[in-house]
Amino acid sequence: MLNSNKLLQGIKALTPSKKLLIAFSGGLDSYVLLHALVQANNTAQYFHIRAIHVNHGLQKISLQWAEQCSRISKHLNIDCEVISLQLSIPKGESLEAVAREARYHAFKQSLQADEVLLTAQHQDDQAETLLIQLFRGAGVNGLAAMPQLSSFGKGQHLRPLLNTTRLSLEAYAKQYALDFIEDPSNQDQRFDRNYLRHEIVPRLKQRWSAVNKVLSRVASHQAEVKHLLTEYLEQDLSLLSGKRTKTLSIVKLKALSSARCKAVIRYFIDKHLFLAPSEKKLQHIMSDVLNAKPDAVPCVHWKDAEVRRYQDDLYILAPPSEHDASQRITWDSRDDLYLPSLKRILKVDLLSDIKVDHKEKVVFVEVRFRQGGEKIYQHHRNRTVTLKKLFQEMSIPPWERDRIPLIYMDDKLVAIGFD
Structure with a gap:
């Protein structure tokens, strides 16, 4: 059975952070993780623990599950953030994959600086993940399955139960009479993981009783290979x-x-x-x-x-965002200018650095984008050059050129708003 004190000590050994955010669905795995850590931490007083529950809205009863998670957290004297999502499933996309992506995006948004996200995947989950990757024809990265510790958002993501069996978690839940949520979708064998869990792995266990432990060990070996390969590839990139x-x-x-x-x-x-x-x-x-x-x-x-x-x-x-290169934007030169299509801010300091070759006061500042044939005077060259030539000299690729802001003063091109 899971030992809560060993769990806490194991987490202390893996991360220097004292702030934990536990992903809490209310199911067996996450309830045991939350309960065990709180139990041990009540004595140790080492971690600051809070929980997060994501309501995907995929079940009629999901609102009641969110309320149940809040009640459990309150009983354990833990703050629980509940996030409700409305999922839109693009055509051809997997419901399971979209829900997972949305859930982890919510986790990332909530995670504070130097905080560690804890999720409750266990040894049986790791074995299933390896099989899924194997049947997809994955290479080393995929067969390494789920890492125990990785960078995530502003902090880290830790899976402290990867060496713990589901049977061990069930024994813990039974001893402490944990009333956990049982999601009926976990029985839906249209999902690959559920099919493996209910149909394939039980048959494998009939022949190889320790199959989950063995598959988990394979994933660990592949993770070592991945780590070694990463060291070599990092050296290659520098060259x-x-x-x-x-x-x-x-x-x-x-x-x-x-x-x-x-x-x-x-x-x-x-x-x-x-x-x-x-x-x-x-x-x-x-x-x-x-x-x-x-x-x-x-x-x-x-x-x-x-x-x-x-x-x-x-x-x-990343594929470029939609951008209208024919637009002209008037710039109030007293403030910074935000360009929404480029997600960029042009600082007003840019204007103060511009050398204007006439004595008249500038009355009109405008941002435009390249149409072709533009020229700009360069003081250090003491001559005018075409933007095409300038961009080629600077090795600016063609797909970036019509997204570079051009600063006009009184209808004259005077500056280029490079990143």
Whole structure:
């Protein structure tokens, strides 16, 4: 059975933080985690603990579950933040995946600086996760399954029960007579995890009784391989940087073996916090981007990310937001100017640094965007240059050029609002 004092000591060993945010659904796993930690902490007085409950609104009874979690938390003298969500499921998307993404977004929004999010996934969950990744054809990253500790929002995400079995949690709940919530959707075998839990894993246990422990150990081995690979890839990235920040040199990438090149690109994408591309998309990057003609500007895109090429550099980007390059924005030069389509603020200090080559007082300031053919006078060159030439000299890729604010004073281009 789970030992609450050992649980607390294990968490102390894994993180220096004394602030814990426990994801509390009211189900068996999270109720045991919350109860055990509060029990041990009442004596130790070491952690500041609070709970968070996310109501997805997917069950008619979900409001009652939220109220039950609030009552339990109050009984344990723990603050519980309840967040209610309204989910919109895009066509072709999994309800399970959308709910999980929304839930973790809510956790991230709530998490305070240096606070640690605790979730209650256990050894059986880890085994199921590895099987799901295996059946999806995952590589090392996927087969490492769920990490015990990772960076998350303003703090960290810790899964302290990954070496604890569900049977151990059930024994704890029975001893303390915990009245936990049983979500009927956990029986719905349309979801992969539930199908594995109710149909596949029990059959495997008939042959290999310790299958969950073994699969959990496999995930641990893969996590070690992932960690080692990360160390090597971090060294590679420092040697493969392109001309601009957050780019990779295509010339240097092509000098690597195919396997190493793919590993570097995967890690580069992951390091910039984008969703990993499928194997098919990765192959497109290798063939269509790396091997494109030097003057080509190819693009491979997937959910919330795209890879592009310019001047032998590889870029990973978020798809650009909608932007009307024909707009003209009047700027009251007394205040900073917010550009909503670019999510940028132009500081009023920019105007004070502008050298105007005539003595008349400026009466009208306007922000425009590139249409083609613009020219600007550069004092250090003592001549006028076209924006096209200037952008090429600065290695600014074509997809960024019509999103760069151009500052006009009395209908004359006087400054460029670079990031």
